[in-house]
Amino acid sequence: MVFAAIVAVQIEDLLSSVIAVGAVGLGLSLAFLILKAPDLAITQLVVEILCLIILIRATINKDLPVIRDGRWFFNTTSTLLFIAIFLMFAYFALRELPHFGQPIMRVAQEYINQGKELTGATNIVAAIILDFRGYDTLGEATILFTAVMGVLAIIRRVGRINEE
Amino acid sequence: MSEYILCFALFSIGLYAVLRKRNIIKIIIGLGIIEYAVNLFFVLIGYRTHGRAPILAKDQSILNMVDPIPQALVLTSIVIGLAVTALIVAIAIRIYEKYGTFDITKIRRLKG
C-alpha cells in the first residue's frame, strides 16, 4: 500500500496515478477486513469506487500536458527534512502508546457488554453511530449535505447578476 | 509498532504530495492519502489480538471483540473525506474551465 501510494504521487500520467490511488483505497479496504472491521470495509469499498469515478470524470478527456515538478532541489530537501523531523517525533511519541493489539477499552467495553440490552442492535458499530453517538452522525449527514449544497453552488454557470 | 510507523509513512507521503506537487489533481490525491492514513491509524489503535468483529452472532457469548468506537469514528471520517474530495474536485473542475490548466504555478492571479 505504501508502495502504491508512492507510485500514485510520483507517476506522471494523471490517469495512472488516479488508478494507483484506487489501489491504495482497495488495499485499505482489505486492511480493514483483516483488522476485523467489516462495516468499514464495505463502506470504504463503495466510497472508493465513487471517489474513483469522480476523479476519473475530472481528469478524463482533458488535454493534460505532463507537468514537471519544480526542479528546486532546495525546496524538496527542506520538505523532506521537515517530514523526517515530524516522523522522528512521531516515533518517540508512539512508543508511549499502548502496544499494538492491546487497546485500553475504557468506555468501549461497556458498549460491548451492554450494547445489545440497551439498544437492541446486534451490530455494535451501528449501535454506536446511531444511538450512543447519534449526534455525531447527525453532524456527519450534515457534512454530506453541506458538500452537496457546496458543489451545487460552485457549479452554477452564472455567479453574479450584472447590473449594467 | 511497525504498523504505526508504516501508517505515519503513508501520512508523510500524502503530506509530501500536498506540499510539493504542482498539479491540482496530485494535490487532491495527496489529501486523499492523508485521509486514508489517519483512518487506518484509527482502526489500528482499536485492534485487539485475536479479537472478533464487533457484531454479535446468534448464540455468541464471547466478548473478546476489537474496539468498536474507532470503527464508528472512521465511518464518520470516511464520509467526511468523501465530502471534501467531492467539493475540491468541483472547485478543480471550475478552475480548469477558467484557466485551462491544472498547473498551480500557472494559476497565480492572486499575489502573496
Added chain:
Amino acid sequence: MKNEAGMTLIVKTITRLTVGLILLYGIYIVLHGHISPGGGFAGGVIIALSFIHLMLAFGREMALKKLSQAAASILESLGALMFLTVALLGFLGGYFFLNFFLHKGSPFALFSAGIIPLCNIAISLKVGAGLFAIFAALVLFRGIGEKE
C-alpha cells in the same frame, strides 16, 4: 448531445440486468444495518452507484428521466429533515436523540433496535440522493449550455 447517449450494446444489456440487483442489494444493506455489517452510508452509496451506473451506460438523459436532479436534491433535503425529526422525536422522552422506543424488539429481527433502522433509512435516502446530485452536477457541468 445524441452521440453521447451511452456505450455499446453489450454494456447496455448487462447494465439492464445488473442495475436492479445493485439497487436491491443497497436496500438490503440499509434495512439490515443493525444486524449485519453495513448500514445507511454504505447502502446509500450503493443506491447512488446504481443510478450512476445507469447514467454511465445509457447517457445522462436516461438516468435523469428516472430521477431528475431537482428531485434528487429535494429527496436529499427530505432525508436530512427526516433524520432531524427522528432526533427531535427524542424530546417525547425528554432528551434530544433519545432512543424513544420503550421495548427494543427481539434482537436479530428486522424490526428491532428502536430508532436505528429509521435513522438508517433516512441516511440512505440522503446519501443516495445527495451523491447522485453531486455526480449529476459534475457531469452536467460539462454539457455546455444545457443547464438553465
Added chain:
Amino acid sequence: MILPFFVIIPLGAAFLISLFGKKIKNFADLLANLATFSLLVFSLYSIPQVFAHKILVYKVGSWIPPIGICMVLDGLTSFMLVTINLVSFLVTIYSVSYMEKYTDKYRFYTLFMLMLAGMNGIIVTGDLFNLFVFLEIASIASYALVAFGTEAEELEASFKYAVMGSVASSFVLLGIALLYSYTSTLNMADISLVLSGKPTNTIVGFIAVLFLAGFGLKAALVPFHGWLPDAHPAAPAPISAMLSGVFIKTLGVYALCRVFFNILTVSHQLLFVLIVLGLISMVVGAFLAIAQNDIKRMFAYSSISQIGYIIFALGVGTPLAILGGLFHLFNHAVFKSLLFLNSGAIEYSVHTRNLKKLGGLNSRLPVTSYTSLLGSMSISGIPPLGGFFSKLVIIIAAIQAGYFVFSIVAILVSIVTLAYYLKFLNFTFFGKLDEVRLKIKEVPWAMRLSMIVLAIICVASGLLIVPLFKPFLESAVNVLLLGSSYKNAVFGALK
C-alpha cells in the same frame, strides 16, 4: 435544556431553506433572519443561566457522558455564543440587500446556516470527536462560500483555502486519534481526568503540537497564514465579515484554548510558544497590511495582526491577560465585521476595492463613512472606544507578567495599526470625489441598519466595560483558569 437548540435551529432552517427556498419568494430571507434572531435571543438567555448554575451539562440521548455525547454550557461557552450569534444576526440582515447581486440566493442562506450550525456546535459540545465533526461542517460550508461568486480569483482562493483547511483537519484528527489511543475516551472532561492520572511525557507534547498546527492553521497564525489574505477578500462581504469576525476565532482560538487549558493543561514552554507565535503574527500582519491597496486585503492582514494580540494574551496566561484577550476577541468580532461590511457597502455602490481609485466618498456615503470611522478608531485603539481598553488590558497584563520587550512591541504594532487605518480612511472618504461618482447613493436600509448597530456596540463596549461586561467576561475567564479542574466541574454538574 436550551443547549441543543443552538444546533437544531440553524440546521432545521438550512434544510427547510434548501427545500422551499427556490419555490417561495423571500422565504429564505425571512427564515434565515428569524433563525438568527431566535439564536441571538437564546444566547442572551444563556447568560443568566450561567450566572445561576455556573455550569450546565446536557446529555444527548440521555446517555451518561463517557458513553454518550454531552453538551456543556459554561461561562466561556455563553460568551462565545453571544459573540457569534450577535454578529451573525446583523450579518444576515445585511445580506438581505447585499446578496441581491448574486444568483441562487437561497443556496447562500443554506450554506450560511450550515456554517452557523457548525460554529455553534463547536462551542456547545463537550466531546472531542464531536468538535471535529462540527469543525468540518463549518469549514466545508466556508470553502463553498468563499467560492460563491465562481470567478477565477474566488475559485483559486477557495482551492488554496480548502487544501490548507483539509490538512489542518487531518492534523486535528490525528491528534484526536493519538489522544484516544492514549486515554481510550473521547469526552473532554474524561480525557482530562485520565491524563491527570498519568505522568506528563512526550506524547502529550506531541499531541499538543498537532493540535497547535491544526487549530493554528484555522486561526491563521503567522507560519500558517497563507490562505487568509486570499480567502477573506474573495468571499462575499457578509461572509468575509463572518470569517474574519467570528469564524477564525471559533475554529482557531476557542478550540485552541479549550483544548490547551481545559484538557491538556499545557506546560509553560508551550504557552511561551503561543506568545512568540502571537507576537510574530501581530508584527507580520501589521506590516503586510500597510502595503496593501485592496481594502479587503488590508483588513484581512489586519485580522492576522489582531488574532496575534489575542493569542499573545492567552499565552501570557495571567487572569488579567486572559480577560484582555477575550475582551479583545469580542471587540475584534464587532469592529472587524463592521469594517468588512463597510468595505462591502463601498464595493456595492462604487464597484471597486482599490484604494487608489477611491476618494471623497464622505459626502456620498455618510453612514458608511461615519461607521467605518468609528470602527477604524476602535481597532487602532483610540481611547473611549472598546479596542483601546482591550489593548490596554493586554499590555498592562503583559507588563505585570514581566514581558516588557513584548509589550513595547505590542504598543508599536498598535501605532502601525493606526497608520494603516488612517491610510484607509484618507484614501476612501476624504480627498477629491471622482466626477463619475457624483450620482451614487447610500446603500439600502438593511445594510445601513446593521452597520449602525455594530458601530453602536463598538462605542458601547468601550463605555460600558466596567458595569456590564466585566462579570460577563469574568465568568468566561474563570472557565479557562479552572484548568484541569474543569473535569470536576463537569462531573459535578452531572450528579
